[in-house]
Amino acid sequence: MGWEILAAKAMFANFAADWDRLNRQLYDAHPYFDSRFIAPLLEHFANGKERLCIHRSNGAISGALILQPEGLGRWSSFRPSQAQITALLLDDVRLLETLPAELPGVAWEIELQAIDPRYSPDFQHLALPHTIHPHARTIGIQLENGFPDYWGNRPKKLIANVDRYSRRAENEFGTPVVTTFEDTADMALGVKRFGALETAGWKGAAGTAVSRDNRQATFYSEVLRGFAVTGQATVHELHVAGRFASSRLVISNERMVVFLKTAYDESLARIAPGRILLHRVIEKKFTRHSGKTIEFYTNASRDQAEWATLECTVQSIEVFRNDFFAAAFALLKVIQRNLRSADNRRTSSNEDTPAIDVKTCTSVKGFATAQYDLDEFAARNNIEASIGWFDLLQRVVYPDDPGVRYYFIAERNRAATILPLRLTSKGSVRTVEALGNYYTSLYAPLLTPNSDLLSLRHLLAAATRDHHSAHVMRFAPMDPESAAYNGLLNDLQAIGWIPFKFFCFGNWFLKVDCGWEGYLKKRSANLRSTIKRMSKKFAADGGTLEVATGSDGVEQAIAAFQEVYTASWKIPEPYPDFVPSLIRRLAPLGMLRLGIARLQGKAIAAQLWIVGEGKASIYKVAYHEAFAAYSPGTVLSSHLMQHVIEQDQVREVDFLIGDDKYKQLWMSDRRERWGIVAYNPRTIIGFALLMKEASGRIVKSARKRIEAAFATTKPHSSMSNKS
Secondary structure: OOOOEHHHHHHHHHHHHHHHHHHHHHHHHHHHHHHHHHHHHHHOOOOOOOOEEEEEEOEEEEEEEEEEEOOOOOOOOOOOOOOOOOOOOOOOHHHHHHHHHHHHOOOOOOHHHHHHEOOOOHHHOOOOOEEEEEEEEEEEEEEOOOHHHHHOOOOOHHHHHHHHHEEEEHHOOOOOOOEEEEOOHHHHHHHHHHHHHHHOOOHHHHHHEEEEEEHHHHHHHHHHHHHOOOOOOEEEEEEOOOOEEEEEEEEOOOEEEEEEEEEEEEEHHHHHHHHHHHHHHHHHHHHHHOOOOOEEOOOHHHHOOOOEEEEEEEEEEEEEHHHHHHHHHHHHHHHHHHHHHHHHHOOOOOOOOOOOOOOOOHHHHHHHOOOOEHHOOOOOHHHHHOOHHHHHHHHHHOOOOOOOEEEEEEEEOOEEEEEEEEEEOOEEEEEEOOOOOOOOOOOOOOEEEOOOOHHHHHHHHHHHHOOOOOOOOEEEOOOOOOOOOOHHHHHHHHOOOOOEEEEEEEEEEEEEOOOOHHHHHHHHHHHHHHHHHHHHHHHHHHHHHHEEEEOOHHHHHHHHHHHHHHHHHHHHHHHHHHHHHHOOOOOOHHHEEEEEEEOEEEEEEEEEEEEOOOOOEEEEEEEEEHHHHOOOOHHHHHHHHHHHHHHHOOOOOOOOOEHHHHHHHOOOOOEEEEEEEOOOOOOOHHHHHHHHHHHHHHHHHHHHHHHHHHHHHHOOOOEEEEE
């Protein structure tokens, strides 16, 4: 099982049924991916070099896409201008990992152009290095709550303009008439009329219009006829005083209406016939297609976006065969830019990326001063994913650090994406790094549900500029499976940095799938015995256990925690105010679980657990060394574990940082936390550090291979002969 690479134009018809099955299975039969659209596209615009890539898993087709060679080992999506997005039919993005080796020649890059992330596999799980670039900002309309509600919520200027154009048309030409054609027999004529309208305008002058005898007219006629057979194609026309004024070509499925093409009589621009027709068509779609979505699939202007209720960034994705080719390609792009002109030597974002207004604050207080709403980033469930966490870290750990920066993008007065950073210098090396330290168990940018991860590149570029063309960027520790981790990797590559991944630490955690008694049964006999014996001994000698969960009595609990910590084996805290301040923040949020074990009133063990989002995190543990005979840490851990399982009903318990053996006794699973280090090859120091990093990794990899080869070929000890 694997990939078959076939001549696309000749072989697509043989796989059309499987192609449509995959499209239905994965993307609800997206109209742009339908064989009724793809087959005519190949027939009229392919040059014969295109390859249909078919993947089989367990005998069934599980992946399909069409690529075309670009020369020198590069391949790209087959995407004529008539295809606003590209079909990538994969039930698992990891299927792409074996594709470069199967393509003809030495394929080192595949560029997947115009990918709608809503209708494509999740590239977060692709192990191959890849870079995502914004291609276009498309728009759409959710057909819900009725047309009056939709139209009433449009910008007042748009409503006024459409009303003015409609009145002007009425006064000068009489009532505009909209005609809709849906029969198969009407499609060719509808496209012919559309072409005549488009040819008379600027597209005709540019030679890009649909016209009577060109391939575009034949293509659109064939597509519309194919969809009309199932009642999924329409041609909408607007006439004023018997004069053909505007036309719109549409295809659809059970969930979506796609606006393919639109044209209008440019001599009637003063009445904006295209806008009048659009208004009428949208109103009609609300009536006939309630619950569906209209997709414009255009690179929307600000005026066009006023019609929309949803927006999406269509992406182009560069996938590389391995890290070597990804780094080489990035370096080549840097060299090319530098050779063009000294004026192009800059550390800003990709030239093709539209400008975004990046703002910055030097403290969280600065957001309030500028009246930015940070409600989205309040500490509701996860303290480390909140603006309050970074505020605490800065106030206690970095109060006088001039390099602390919060780079952010705002929509009106609401911050949408925040990247908390530190700009540091050590000797001649300038570094941009995550705002964190050893108190940080997991770092991530602050994102809202609607944040566009591609916007991170603008924040990274701004930080680079502010730090005088920084040489190094470093982000750790992070979840390597998270969208933020992959987003930072992608955006660093996109602005010309060369990033590397590195291991931080192991993270042991428990998947809670039963009650307390069930949990105990799954632990080792030795741990169960220790818990039972020591809990009994501890209680018999006057031991008590308590868990502080709120603000009442929190100061006494903090005092007990500090008393235990001072008497423990732990190294004294360099920032003794941090943990007490964290406890005070957690208490009113209901996230505090501060356990104290007392023996005859004296605190001998203390543990800080944090509860939120169905997870309990074990943040700090300590016990008084003089009372080690009671195993107070074990006794208190079991008490808190029972508390979070039975009372908080958490789904996960996280032991946070480290592979300590004792953690494995309590937990069920292990994952890893990784970091990103990136180098700026545009600078001499950054390039030198890049070469050092790359050579070190090459040597380390070679040593491992040699050791592995030696281990497999090591001779067995000989046996002496016996006489």
